[in-house]
Amino acid sequence: MKGTLGKFYHALFRAFGPQHWWPGETRFEVVVGAILTQSTAWANVEKAIQNLKQAGALSARAMEELPEHRLAELIRPSGYYRQKARKLKAFLAHLRRRHGGSLARMFGQQTGLLRRELLEVYGIGEETADSILLYAGGHPVFVVDAYTRRILERHELISPGASYQDLQNLFQREIPRRAPIYNEFHALLVAAGKRHCLRREPRCEGCPLETFPHRRAP
């Protein structure tokens, strides 16, 4: 693996080690987590998922049978809970109609086709679609999130106006297209982001990327 991004990967891996993402025991749980974590701290998502587990609602079939307002109550700690209940229902309806409720069948499709299909579902945008593809389905697509963007902007690898596709293309050109690597790399960027690359007051001391070319704090 070469290029600056390759160096980033190695520096982050040396510092933080394997991240063991995605936290979730089943593929369905990973899909649910991908939707619930939209603009939300993971700790809140965990509470919601615990509620779903206790209610026995952490399977496609069980969640389908839950009325939307009841589902919303269970996922309340994850925030935007009425929106997210609608989103989960939209995904379930799609999975049922298009794939007979089978994640295995859904993920058996070609990557590009499945990605476009997921983007049609209410509540699934680019990051969520790619998270589902990579972390639940093992498809080799790079997940771009707010931390990824912030870190690459600070190190001047992208311009502030770069699109999601711009960032994803950058990674998919420079980093070998393999799911385990994309999995680890994205998780490492989030780890670095949480610890060192906050929105205000960049705390670069101790960041594994500290020694790389860096833009001045605004």
Add this chain to the structure above:
DNA sequence: TGCCAGGCCGGGT
């Protein structure tokens, strides 16, 4: 107390 977290949608330019 205010700010922020692993976004997305819909309506307006």
Add this chain to the structure above:
DNA sequence: ACCCGGCATGGC
């Protein structure tokens, strides 16, 4: 094709 307000809870 972008830009923005709305959506909501919990931790620091």
